[in-house]
Amino acid sequence: MSNYPSEPEFEQAYNELASTLENSSLFQQKPEYRTALKVVSIPERVIQFRVIWEDDARNLQVNRGYRVQFNSALGPYKGGLRLHPTVNLSILKFLGFEQIFKNALTGLNMGGGKGGADFDPKGKSDAEIRRFCVAFMRELSKHIGADTDVPAGDIGVGGREIGFMFGAYRKIRNKFEGVLTGKGLAWGGSLIRPEATGYGLVYYVGHMLEHYGAGDWKGKRVAISGSGNVAQYAALKCIDLGATVVSLSDSKGCLVAEGDNGITPEDVKAIADIKVKRQALTSYDHQGRLKWIEGARPWLHVGKVDIALPSATQNEVSKEEAEGLVAAGCRFVAEGSNMGCTQEAIDVFEAHRKENKGDAVWYAPGKAANCGGVAVSGLEMAQNSQRLSWTTEEVDEKLKNIMKDCFFEGLETAKKYVETAEGELPSLVAGSNIAGFVKVAQAMQDQGDWW
Structure with missing residues (x-):
């Protein structure tokens, strides 16, 4: 990727994919896919x-x-x-x-x-x-x-x-x-589209919890960053499923709920109104129930949490913050944002997963965990093509099935191509990267984009 010295974000995304492919057995089993990687990166x-x-x-x-x-x-x-x-x-x-x-x-x-x-x-x-x-x-x-x-x-x-x-x-x-x-519902939009990324993220993590043997969302403490669409609906769904949400943030700082308190649905709705007006979180009057921390992300200020959902923007969890989350007992990290964790943070989570087996941190990348938004966009495209509108229940059920399939495809692909010790959790980042790459590479080969 030395051809892109002025494109650091793209280089990071490319290297993250390429390194997981290199560290798996994919290229040993199918060396021709190295050619596909060269082509797909342009x-x-x-x-x-x-x-x-x-x-x-x-x-x-x-x-x-x-x-x-x-x-x-x-x-x-x-x-x-x-x-x-x-x-x-x-x-x-x-x-x-x-x-x-x-x-x-x-x-x-x-x-x-x-x-x-x-x-x-x-x-x-x-x-x-x-x-x-x-x-x-x-x-x-x-x-x-x-x-x-x-x-x-x-x-x-x-x-x-x-x-x-x-x-x-x-x-x-x-x-x-x-x-x-x-789009608006009266002119071709789909029900559940605004909620889809946040809801899909929570549905995906639900499968992580179940597979891990950690039960469901009830009683879990959840740190969320961001306060836009993804963070809002992820927070509301977590609360609905019995979890306690302890943080939201924006570019100015973070709001943290201390002790046994949690962010309430009323808080989220009030913050949503503020964000529609393009105002900062500082304009929210929480009447002293929450703590405002200026210029900080929430990860080192939330205390013990079970689940972290970075849902703001890219590179919002650093190596130090990843280490802090691990030390505070966080065991599930799933990205609601795209490339929410730095590569150094991912390395911390993946090393902990390999070394600790039954008590490991399990990390899910954004390309899997936050694909619910684009999935419902795809469902909106299907409805538009058929000149139909599906009900809330129909769209939500399709979203749940897509997130379930996405989780298990990443899980099974990791087992197939990545060496995993007995008792070790499969790497969802490697499995998701490989599963998505193979599907695209095969379609490109079928169509003559590489040979």
Whole structure:
């Protein structure tokens, strides 16, 4: 990966996948897959464009827009649009690369892609966001379609932005089609889509708990980072299943529940209202029931927890924080965010898994644990293709089955390709990486992308 010295996030994502493939028996059993890895690591297409829009003061503004169409061997490119000042090509290539294998693990016909712009929606009026979204879609619409590339939301892109973009696409292309997911329910959206990533994360960890012999969620203490869509719905589902949620966070710091207290559904709903207004957690009046820690992530401040769910952004658990979680008795770590743990943190968890067997930390990577969001996006695409709407119960049941299949596919693949000592838990990161990679590589070979 020395060809990408200025793309650290993408290099990290590539190395994380490549190292697990190298350390398994996959290349010994199927050496031809080394060729597939070389091919799959280069996007099929990278689109970069300028976005010119006008602010409320009638001043011209310009941003960089992107769409990385990484791999379409399994279906149309599928992945979110991120609006955030940190957006650059490295971040979008990392996210698009992860998306390929995440989408493969859902079992649905979706390729991998990612896009967005270095536009910051915070502090912007509705009119400014609408003008930006229309200008952004004016260029992006040339490159997407229901059978080509179906973007969704990501950081900075919620229902409002999807609505503005869909309306612009409809006018520009004169087509009403399933070109975006996360749409409003009245115009092609799916029930459970907003909740899907958080719910799916909890369903996945439920299988980890059961397989580990740790029972169910009742009585478990859970640390969650982030306070956006994923964190909110993961927290609500954990509480609903009998767990105690002890933290939420944002870029300014973290809220921690001390003692026997936990974050309540009322807290989560109030925080959701704050986040819709693009306000920081500091504006939430919790009336002294929670502790605010400025400029910190929650991991070293939550005390003893059973489960950690990083659900904010990439690289939000460091080596030191991983060691702190292990020392505090945490035994399950599953990523609600993409690449939520640094490689050094993953190494801490994986070393503990190998050395401690029955009392080990078990780590699940985002490409498996948080694939519920894109899974329900895929279900939204299916409903759009059939001009149908499924009930909440139907979508939720399909989501549960997808997360179950994703867990067991990673588990069984790890047993097949990764040497595991007696009594040792299989590596979910290796199993998930290998399972997703093999599925995509085989489809690419069948279609002549490598030989």
